[in-house]
Amino acid sequence: MSSTGRAFEHNGDGIDGLCTEMVKAVLQASGLDYVIKLRNWDYGYNRALNKKNHGIFCTTYTESRAPQFKWVGPLANNLWTIFAPAGTNLQIDDLEDTRGLLYAGYRGDVMTEYLLERGYKVSEMESDDLNPKRLELGQVDLWIADQLAGPYFASQQDVEGLVPVYSFNKTELYLAMNMETPDEVIQKLNQGLETIKNNGIYEAIETKYGL
Template identity: 70%
Template sequence: MLALFGSLAAVPASASEKLYLYTENFPPYNMSATGRAFEHNENSIDGICTEMVKAILQATDLDYVIKLRNWNYGYNRALSKANHGIFCTTYTEERAPLFKWVGPLAQNLWTVFAPPGSTFTMEKLEDAKGKTIGGYRNDVRSEYLLKRGYDVSVIDSDDLNPKRLVLGQIDLWIAERLAGPYLASQQDVEGLVPVFSFNDVDLYLAMSPDTPDEVIEELNEALEITKKDGIFDAIGTKYGL
């Protein structure tokens, strides 16, 4: 990945250039307001992180567009193109040098779900060894499990994993404690059983390393302004956090 990243790295950008920000359908953090898989403008994109990112941007003079795509698409563009970013992205030590970071914006509790009616129990993560776990490409949870030798069946988008779980195509699903049931309900899947939670992590806006430092500074300063103004707390309250 690092070799690929190095070969794709862009010429450093100007602070006056437009920002291109990507997100995915990951409700209630980021989601289409119309139920579509892709969105081309910010007015059609909702969610906790989306509203927080919009509030930050509106406190700056920066020009920007926000688009909703699948995670793998947006993640790779943020890796390789100056002034491109993706949210909400889990901050990890492995990812730290790949991006410049704005945040934290929210928290994320990783959770393993079993299908409705399951009696399967877990006391530790290792209890999932020998099970096929649903995930998706370039998602930090999937990468975490794969590196530790778990059997992870990854697809391009997380949307199909609740159905795969119900149909028995996977045994378990790794998702987020709030977002998992929300996403499942959008696919008419109810009653998923949360069997184990771990790794409470921070979520950020991750920007290409070729994004000028002054842009990152302006975004982080705007973040502090919106926090002091109570905007972040109001967004969290709106979504029941």
């Protein structure tokens, strides 16, 4: 709980995007007060792991993460996507085709970890923000991101024309909450998700983002 005795407080008006709009709608439908802050992924992930009533989104649900959090969702489906520089003639039919090329990724990211575990070369940053620019400048050969966030991060860096050359591993994205968060809060949040699916808000947000 926060110092005011409420599970969440709200001051996240300046933060947007598909997942943020979904989470805000869920929270509003659940009747909970809240705060949303933009954090470095590693910092936010560890804070959600260690602080009651804290969460992080959108988080890919994996078997290894499952016992570490309480889960609200799925909020959206996603595809892992490999981006190449504008004007590329690279053709990829299988992930194995990229072995030997250098990826841009970021620490703690499930996609980066997936590549590293399989012996692919990844140049890691603290966040994904600068990776589109690194790809554009030729500092890396490829960038792995998700289908939803990739174009957004590129636009934030004024990077245009990146080419999605291969997509794989459809995943579900969730709001992951600290394990000490009361079950009744998780229940309210999941009920809030069902509410926005039934009243059309969920579909409207998806449509806004071209899904």
